[in-house]
Amino acid sequence: MSQSLITTPFGADSTAAEVIDGVDLTGKRAIVTGAASGIGVETARALVNAGAEVTLAVRDVDAGRRVAAELGGMTSVAPLDLSNLTSVDEFVAAWQGPLHILVNNAGVMAVQERTISHSGFELQFATNHLGHFALAVCLHESLAAAEGARIVSVSSSGHLRSPVVFDDIDFAFREYDPFAAYGQSKTANVLFAVEVSRRWADDGIVANALMPGGILTALQRHLDPAFGAESEERFRAAGSRLKTPQQGAATSVLLAASPLVDGVAGRYFEDCREAAVVDHRDDFGIHGVAPYALDPDNAERLWDLSLKLIG
Template sequence: MTRALLTTPFSAASTTDEVLAGHDLTGIRAVVTGASSGLGAESARALAAAGAQVTLAVRNTEAGAATAAAIARSVGAAPAVVPLDLADRSSVTRFVESWSGPLHLLLANAGVVSGGLERTAEGWELQFATNHLGHFGLVTGLRRALGAGAADRGAARVVVVSSTAHMRADVDLDDLHFDRRAYDPQIAYAQSKTANSLFAVGVTQRWAQDGIVANTVNPGGVATGLQRNFTQSQKDSLAAAEAAGVFTYKTVEQGAATSMVAAVDPRLASSGGHYLDDCQEAYEVPDDADLADHPHGVKAWALDPDRADRLWRVSTQLLCA
């Protein structure tokens, strides 16, 4: 019997404040990565406005401090600012080691887009290393804190920001870092976004029995600093997708609303591995489905539990090497 998809009263036009209306997050400790601008900054502001104790995990602490000051002026509560460079394993380790006490919500929002092949010190392809491996190390490193959060409140949530781009490519588990394939930045970004969804499946597979679940969100088309490194080809592709009706640009308040659904919807406190789009659970489409025909779907490869398990084991091996 097919499970009914989760629906909410919200839509693509809903905003963060509309989703959080009536929710009191006092006592909730939340970490938002990539929170110095764009979707991350708006998510942090909205959570703080609802009473959460928010930590901005940011690569640029000067920009993070400016965002924290703006949030304080807006809602009267200043988030903490802690440095975090997801492409630097030592930075992730320092963040994990600096954390003390329970953690109730981790919003894995940060991401990079590269216009050409860039590698980390380990030789890892930068987009996969940042968008997936960095968050994998952060979340698994904070496993105990999330467990304490679940014990404290009955549940702890991980929200992972993916993208419609995941529909362009599965994760190539035999060549994650383009050591053998010709490099295509759009395919590299796409596989990192598929990995984001598989990671949420993996977290839920392993930790749901301890009260920790993860869900994936697609914010939709939002003009943010993420596009600053787009090549002309990527810009042309985005323009063509918009013209074809694959997406309509949202404000950051609308784009971050789906993250807030994953953060507060009571049904998602104990149910994970879902992919949300426009504040609803997306319907699954075959791996050969065309993006233009299913702009609000999720590819089967992004929800496959076996692939999620294999990606988890490969990621663990890479970070433990």
């Protein structure tokens, strides 16, 4: 890339609380999807502690209420099932007023059997990308009203496993692979941020994508129980280690609220700094961003396709 990579004083070991220290979000309104567990809870916690009014958009409302009670502050809960576009419509219909921060955090990973969502699409693509896309598009007016809104798209190094295969999004013609499907959806998360930043720039809306790091949370619930131990061993062998949820939320919070990235748009971050573009997926496969995930033509094509898919 011709532009220089953005760095910050923070890194892989930084926590969400450290990243947001000194930031005042009083008067700001935020939505965090998937905030009933994992890094979503810690992202919401950091925003609430900085004074924001935060809505936890969750499938499990009871779990969301327990988190809200723990977080305190101006925290509310609303039902949202991203795999069901009707649920997205209902959530948006209930939203009123400006929206300053939208953290598209919820996700599903490596569903073992090909599954079609309520809305008729492969489940990981439907949940990780299409539901979030519909949410943002339908909340565009509220985001524009904030006059400086930020969208945070939680992607993954899993995007290095697959580009968006436009001719077969739903694995109707190719053999279904859980991680390829996950990778495709995570590439879509990055492309979404790229296109938001081009298409909505005049509305003062910026979007960036990120890799939170290797963290063991409920996201891995579809995988073999041995996955956690194997992951720790793989990280150790590469001279790295897994993060805590508090560390995993740091890059999300940086992009959501830090003045260090004011005006930054359409980029992919890891460990609280912009990631380098790589030309292949190495054996460790956790660092860098693929060129196809930042490609503006891919981003525009995905946007147009997604509009058609959500009707």
